[in-house]
Amino acid sequence: xxxxxxxxxxxxxxxxxxxxxxxxxxxxxxxxxxxxxxxxxxxxxxxxxxxxxxxxxxxxxxxxxxxxxxxxxxxxxxxxxxxxxxxxxxxxxxxxxxxxxxxxxxxxxxxxxxxxxxxxxxxxxxxxxxxxxxxxxxxxxxxxxxxxxxxxxxxxxxxxxxxxxxxxxxxxxxxxxxxxxxxxxxxxxxxxxxxxxxxxxxxxxxxxxxxxxxxxxxxxxxxxxxxxxxxxxxxxxxxxxxxxxxxxxxxxxxxxxxxxxxxxxxxxxxxxxxxxxxxxxxxxxxxxxxxxxxxxxxxxxxxxxxxxxxxxxxxxxxxxxxxxxxxxxxxxxxxxxxxxxxxxxxxxxxxxxxxxxxxxxxxxxxxxxxxxxxxxxxxxxxxxxxxxxxxxxxxxxxxxxxxxxxxxxxxxxxxxxxxxxxx
Amino acid sequence: xxxxxxxxxxxxxxxxxxxxxxxxxxxxxxxxxxxxxxxxxxxxxxxxxxxxxxxxxxxxxxxxxxxxxxxxxxxxxxxxxxxxxxxxxxxxxxxxxxxxxxxxxxxxxxxxxxxxxxxxxxxxxxxxxxxxxxxxxxxxxxxxxxxxxxxxxxxxxxxxxxxxxxxxxxxxxxxxxxxxxxxxxxxxxxxxxxxxxxxxxxxxxxxxxxxxxxxxxxxxxxxxxxxxxxxxxxxxxxxxxxxxxxxxxxxxxxxxxxxxxxxxxxxxxxxxxxxxxxxxxxxxxxxxxxxxxxxxxxxxxxxxxxxxxxxxxxxxxxxxxxxxxxxxxxxxxxxxxxxxxxxxxxxxxxxxxxxxxxxxxxxxxxxxxxxxxxxxxxxxxxxxxxxxxxxxxxxxxxxxxxxxxxxxxxxxxxxxxxxxxxxxxxxxxxxxxxx
Numbered sequence: 005x006x007x008x009x010x011x012x013x014x015x016x017x018x019x020x021x022x023x024x025x026x027x028x029x030x031x032x033x034x035x036x037x038x039x040x041x042x043x044x045x046x047x048x049x050x051x052x053x054x055x056x057x058x059x060x061x062x063x064x065x066x067x068x069x070x071x072x073x074x075x076x077x078x079x080x081x082x083x084x085x086x087x088x089x090x091x092x093x094x095x096x097x098x099x100x101x102x103x104x105x106x107x108x109x110x111x112x113x114x115x116x117x118x119x120x121x122x123x124x125x126x127x128x129x130x131x132x133x134x135x136x137x138x139x140x141x142x143x144x145x146x147x148x149x150x151x152x153x154x155x156x157x158x159x160x161x162x163x164x165x166x167x168x169x170x171x172x173x174x175x176x177x178x179x180x181x182x183x184x185x186x187x188x189x190x191x192x193x194x195x196x197x198x199x200x201x202x203x204x205x206x207x208x209x210x211x212x213x214x215x216x217x218x219x220x221x222x223x224x225x226x227x228x229x230x231x232x233x234x235x236x237x238x239x240x241x242x243x244x245x246x247x248x249x250x251x252x253x254x255x256x257x258x259x260x261x262x263x264x265x266x267x268x269x270x271x272x273x274x275x276x277x278x279x280x281x282x283x284x285x286x287x288x289x290x291x292x293x294x295x296x297x298x299x300x301x302x303x304x305x306x307x308x309x310x311x312x313x314x315x316x317x318x319x320x321x322x323x324x325x326x327x328x329x330x331x332x333x334x335x336x337x338x339x340x341x342x343x344x345x346x347x348x349x350x351x352x353x354x355x356x357x358x359x360x361x362x363x364x365x366x367x368x369x370x371x372x373x374x375x376x377x378x379x380x381x382x383x384x385x386x387x388x389x390x391x392x393x394x395x396x397x398x399x400x401x402x403x404x405x406x407x408x409x410x411x412x413x414x415x416x417x418x419x420x421x422x423x424x425x426x427x
Numbered sequence: 428x429x430x431x432x433x434x435x436x437x438x439x440x441x442x443x444x445x446x447x448x449x450x451x452x453x454x455x456x457x458x459x460x461x462x463x464x465x466x467x468x469x470x471x472x473x474x475x476x477x478x479x480x481x482x483x484x485x486x487x488x489x490x491x492x493x494x495x496x497x498x499x500x501x502x503x504x505x506x507x508x509x510x511x512x513x514x515x516x517x518x519x520x521x522x523x524x525x526x527x528x529x530x531x532x533x534x535x536x537x538x539x540x541x542x543x544x545x546x547x548x549x550x551x552x553x554x555x556x557x558x559x560x561x562x563x564x565x566x567x568x569x570x571x572x573x574x575x576x577x578x579x580x581x582x583x584x585x586x587x588x589x590x591x592x593x594x595x596x597x598x599x600x601x602x603x604x605x606x607x608x609x610x611x612x613x614x615x616x617x618x619x620x621x622x623x624x625x626x627x628x629x630x631x632x633x634x635x636x637x638x639x640x641x642x643x644x645x646x647x648x649x650x651x652x653x654x655x656x657x658x659x660x661x662x663x664x665x666x667x668x669x670x671x672x673x674x675x676x677x678x679x680x681x682x683x684x685x686x687x688x689x690x691x692x693x694x695x696x697x698x699x700x701x702x703x704x705x706x707x708x709x710x711x712x713x714x715x716x717x718x719x720x721x722x723x724x725x726x727x728x729x730x731x732x733x734x735x736x737x738x739x740x741x742x743x744x745x746x747x748x749x750x751x752x753x754x755x756x757x758x759x760x761x762x763x764x765x766x767x768x769x770x771x772x773x774x775x776x777x778x779x780x781x782x783x784x785x786x787x788x789x790x791x792x793x794x795x796x797x798x799x800x801x802x803x804x805x806x807x808x809x810x811x812x813x814x815x816x817x818x819x820x821x822x823x824x825x826x827x828x829x830x831x832x833x834x835x836x837x838x839x840x841x842x843x844x845x846x847x848x849x850x851x852x853x854x855x856x857x858x859x860x861x862x
Contacts, residue, residue: 023573023802024436061730065722069788073795085513096798100436134730140736147685147738147757253682253857256571289513299508301564306571322572350514357516364535365461365518368804 005213012228013219016381017213018373024100026108026209029092030115031378032201035232036087038169039281041080042177043193044089046185048078049137050129051091051376056121059130064118071111076118082175083315083382086233087196091119094370097210108211112219120198120224128187129194138182145179152419153320156258160318160417163246164262171314198224203231203232204317204381208373235382237268238315249418258419259326262396265317266410269383274312275395277401280411281310282355283404284342285319289354291338291347292319300334303326316409325422332416342408345401352401360393428641433822436801439638440820441637445645447627447653450818452811453640454632456804462633463533463804464542466549469659469813471526472599476662480620480654488617489608490594491566491601494523496614498566500530500549502558508548516543523760525595526747526815533805538635539643542779546629546647549622554614567603575615577683577854578755583755584852585691587644587672592664595749624648625656628813634806663748663859686855692766693848694750701817704745706827708816709793711743711827711843714836715752716789717782725771727780732765737861747815752843765851772849775840779833786833793828 034040058064068074081088095111123130125279149155159176165171180384207216247348267277269381285292285308296306323331341347366372367389380386387395428569433441441453456701472494478486500521501508512519517534530549532677534541573579581599590596600606631640673693718725719741739756758764764811800806810821 021458024798060727062722062727063723066785066788069722069795071795072798073792073800094540098796100798101794102435136731136733137617139733143685143736143759144738147683150577150683150685158704187802188682218617255574256568288509297565301561302568304565304569322568324568324571324815354513355679358513358518359517361461361535362518365533367460370802 007217009205009217010227011219012231012416013045013205013225014280014381015205015207015217015311016377017084017211017216018206018208018377019211019213019275021210022368023097023163023370025096025370026111026112026207026211027092027094028108028115029090029206029374030119031204031206032089032197033204033233033237034197034201034360036082036085036170038173039171039181040193041082041087041170042181043190044087044197044339045080045175045177046138046141046182046190047194047197048080050170050190051118051122052076052078052136054123054130054133055117056123056360057117058104059123061072062327069115071107072101073113074111076114077328080175080177082170083236083379084346085170086382088378090200091115091375096391099210105129108216110348112216114142116223119345126397128191131187134184134187134190135335138185142179145176145182147340151251152256152258153255153322153325156260156417156419157318157320159248159250159419160260160262160415163417164415165317166244166246193258199226200228200230202228204232204378206374206377219339233382235269235313237271246415249420251422254419254421255320257328257421259321259323259328259331260348260417261413263317263319263321264410264413264414265312265315266407267312268315268385269312270385271321272402273403273407276399276407277310277312278359279352279355279399280404281308281317282359283347283352284308284338286310287358289351289358291341292335295334296331300330302331306331306335313397325420336413338410339408343405345405349401349424352404356396356399358398363389363392368369389419428637434820435825436798438801438822440822441641442639442818445624445648447648447651448623448656449648450628451644452628452630452820453637454630454634454807455635455637456512456633457850459533459634460805461533461804462631462635463531463808464539464545464629464631465529465531465808465811466545466627466629467527467529467813468621469526469747470528470617471524472597472601472627472659473525473594473663473845474621474659475594476664477620478660480657480659487614488613489600489601490597490605491701492613493607493619493778494530494600494817495562495566495606495609496617497521497523497528498558498562499554500552502553502555503548503551504553508544511544511548512541513611515540515544517544519545523599525599529809531808538633538640539698540544542631542643543647546644547709550620550624550651552615552622554611556611559609559614561741563606563609565768566600568605570598570603570606572597578588580679580681581755581854582753583688584647584677584679584854585689586640586851588690588727588850589693589751589848590749591672592676593749593831594664619654619661623656624653626659628811629701630808630811632808647802649799649809670755673848673850675849676851678855681854682855683854683856685757686759686761686853687755687757688764688851688853689753689755689848690765691848691852692752692772692844692846693751693850694745694843695845695848696842698745698750699745700815702823703817704818704821705819705824707839708743709824709827710747710831710839711752713789713793713831714839714843715741715743716792717785717836718775719754720789722785722788729764729767732763734758734767747826751848761853762819768844769849772844772846776837779840783833787837790828790831794825797824803822
């Protein structure tokens with residue numbers, strides 16, 4: 005159920021009765037820029053820790069305990085060119101508590117407090133909080149380099165997108181930019197977010213929409229008209245080949261590959277693209293899993309996944325440095341095989357069953373209702389479970405071959421455990 | 428079939444122990460779409476020195492045997508269990524911990540078929556020399572992946588300090604060298620000793636009818652015969668609860684960007700098993716939450732001093748034959764971090780009496796967290812620990828929390844916080860090199 009609260013502010017209530025908890029999320033959406041990505045990341049951290057009423061983490065977490073261990077958090081995400089700064093809250097439904105005390109009302113009030121009434125001193129964010137969160141976020145981003153799998157994926161992303169400022173920036177921002185943000189800059193930016201961002205609110209659970217609407221309508225948000233959150237079909241960049249090798253003192257090497265992927269979200273070949281990915285490397289029944297891992301014993305993980313909003317597929321593997329050429333050859337061969345139609349109907353049927361089964365299974369997690377609803381709002385279209393499943397089932401052998409023929413390897417990044425000797 | 432109704436949560440748990448000893452738990456979840464099932468044995472990475480079924484002397488198998496066996500179980504004569512699950516639309520997986528091996532699937536259809544596949548592939552061992560050799564490459568890469576993971580290194584580092592003579596200090600997957608020694612015979616020996624139905628639990632949660640599901644399981648089990656069950660005899664090293672062998676401090680260098688520290692506190696007291704064991708664990712969790720959780724004065728103070736940040740976490744692990752607390756985080760002030768935690772542990776008896784109102788709030792918090800877990804069919808099945816905690820489930824935990832008092836925690840603190848079991852492990856960035 006969709007309720008327009010004001011221009012640019014929408015409430016979507018999704019009534020589901022199977023859960024004991026209610027999930028609320030508030031999304032501030034804006035066209036992403038490199039600079040704003042860092043601002044929003046720091047903002048998310050500051051707004052999570054305190055507010056006027058709850059001046060420190062103790063008071064915040066005690067209030068969450070009063071809401072029966074409600075889970076609260078802020079997050080940042082990007083879907084193509086749209087940046088999402090989100091606040092989410094999950095709390096139990098009154099039915100399961102001994103005293104029924106309209107917990108959801110209190111939960112919504114808590115969210116409003118955290119979003120609209122940050123801890124302010126002298127028309128700035130509380131200086132100590134600001135500095136602490138700035139220091140911590142910079143340290144956190146620097147320490148992410150110690151997770152080699154995600155480090156390699158980020159390096160690949162930067163290499164692939166090259167000069168595309170938005171897409172080559174990590175969603176959590178950049179440490180050196182964050183370090184330069186001043187309290188005044190961020191506070192001004194915060195006011196801008198409240199005044200201009202598109203706002204999408206979602207509530208999933210066994211709830212009453214009118215009750216929620218009454219509360220949300222009182223939130224201090226004015227109408228807004230400058231929406232710039234369109235997700236548009238991609239125009240593909242020139243095909244360029246990029247390769248990079250980096251050596252670190254690690255044990256396992258990472259070979260990551262990026263491919264141009266010829267589908268956009270829900271376009272005519274979208275479903276064929278989804279099935280292709282699951283067949284190629286996106287599931288445990290995939291050709292990469294079967295051939296790189298099970299047959300050749302070269303890796304523990306060898307997977308592919310697609311970002312349909314950016315027309316991108318990436319392959320990630322963890323291997324011995326000496327096996328690099330062999331792994332490259334096997335991966336390339338799997339793509340060729342699919343292009344040539346060299347996969348059985350049985351295998352294809354299994355892949356489709358796995359996909360539809362996962363889709364249905366996702367209906368058992370409240371979060372997936374929210375994320376699907378947000379996507380629907382962003383692309384302004386709806387697909388029912390039935391339609392999705394029917395579309396996956398309809399994908400033919402030749403449609404998958406056609407997609408595969410348009411998948412092009414453009415970038416490879418190798419994080420090597422050893423210095424290669426010159427032969 | 429035994430039926431246990433949890434009225435407050437509108438849930439009913441059905442359970443029965445079959446004639447072959449297999450304990451079955453079934454929890455129907457109305458309105459849910461998928462069914463999740465785990466089939467687990469009380470056999471984990473610590474169980475490497477044992478008397479093989481039908482023999483009389485202890486043998487010690489290569490480290491990593493339980494995990495290797497888990498991987499190899501999927502390979503069957505003429506088929507792969509993974510593929511067969513795939514054919515019936517199920518996602519299958521397995522995991523090995525220090526004390527347990529679990530095989531699992533989740534599916535939205537063909538539940539009867541998938542349950543049969545689960546029971547059959549785990550109960551029909553088939554190992555060959557060729558496939559054992561092949562698996563060594565895959566698991567070798569799994570081990571090397573963890574070799575580069577500083578958080579895992581930190582975790583194994585503190586276990587090494589606390590338990591130098593207990594096999595929990597050995598990596599669950601073993602090492603590249605130890606798995607190289609694993610043979611087909613080793614796998615059969617371990618299998619026969621630990622995979623008897625009487626040493627196993629089956630848990631099914633989801634969109635199912637309990638009576639019908641139990642009938643399927645019984646029909647499947649009736650077709651198989653098993654040897655007489657003998658309780659596995661496992662040796663877990665010497666001085667399991669003593670403190671005389673603890674390494675007090677260790678610092679290693681690794682290619683990391685920030686120093687990482689962990690403090691371990693080995694449990695030196697003797698803890699109960701069964702429901703009393705669960706109660707001990709929940710009390711310990713609440714105690715730690717009150718002293719070190721985000722709503723504690725101590726947390727805020729250390730956070731504001733820049734000694735801890737959002738990477739700080741604490742954990743109480745209590746499994747068959749060992750229990751310990753760990754406090755870990757990225758910190759540029761490791762010495763201050765270690766001293767601060769030590770001081771709080773020492774002052775627990777003075778701090779606790781002032782926390783009456785926080786204690787009541789914490790109980791509310793825990794009830795809410797349990798309700799969150801009740802919405803996840805995976806969490807319901809995975810948190811079941813069988814015999815160790817008296818065959819309880821997440822639904823039994825609320826009553827334990829409700830009956831808890833602050834003086835329970837005051838009594839527990841001196842037993843649990845015995846600083847004779849205190850140890851630290853640090854990872855420092857390599858000198859002269861940036862990762």
